[in-house]
Amino acid sequence: MLQQYKKILVAVDGSYEAELAFRKAVEVAKRNQAHLYLIHVIDTRAFQNVSSFDSAMVEQVTQTAKSTMEEYVKTANQAGLDDVSYSIEYGAPKTIIGRDFPKDNGIDLIMIGATGLNAVERLLIGSVTEFVTRSANCDVLVVRSDLENKPALDVVNKKSTIKGPQK
Template sequence: MAVKLFGKVLIATDGSENNRSALEEGIKVVRECGGAGYAVYVIDSRTLSTSSAEIPVGDACEVSMEEAKKAFDLLKSMSGDVKFETKILDGRPGMEIVKFAEKEGIDLIVIGTKGKKGLERLLLGSVAEEVIRSATCKVLVVK
């Protein structure tokens, strides 16, 4: 009888093209390990209120919710028979990903090196960096 290497795998997604490789790798890990798949999308509502004076906060929240839905739809279309529990979180992305992982007893977090702010950091995205520094479980960073 095979032992599950990772019983619970969390994929952090932002729906960006930069994140696609992380989705692919995370799906592979869940499929190969036969574990439970989780996916989170974090809306940083702090940035919504300061993003633009021309866009009302309510509209910005609605746009963010729609982006989350698209990110989860992409995951679903890529994952085939592998099922994922999805969750939209609110707060600072790195911190919320780590808190969710701890709460759910996640064994592995899969995250991309760059997301929507691909040029924000030269080598490693700030969210990925925070997750690596703060997570108590293993982290797979996908380029």
């Protein structure tokens, strides 16, 4: 019997790898007739270092994330996927993506880009992808290639040119 996924979660953070994961997640959701959940986690640790915490800054980050997520939904709809929603969460990306959101929403597949940070950031705070693959209670698909199965590393120089869903 073939595995049929019903609730697929894809994490998007603006990185090229997350873009690849999003594109593949749309196709997997279409093939499985699944609901696609898009998630963006605003890491609240970034605001702890701001000496004069400004709620306007959080609002601006949230509004930018909301606009980006709405573009992702529009892109998924244009690709033929209607059963899609998004969530903007606040906290530690690792635990929200790897444990909390999947548990609360009955997720049976998480699709995530191979890396979303540069090497120094991975050393300092650790890889969200690595944590998710170790701690999730459902299947995790780590996306390392584009829709033509070309390795993401072959196009790493394109990172700076890809911002959010492509039209």
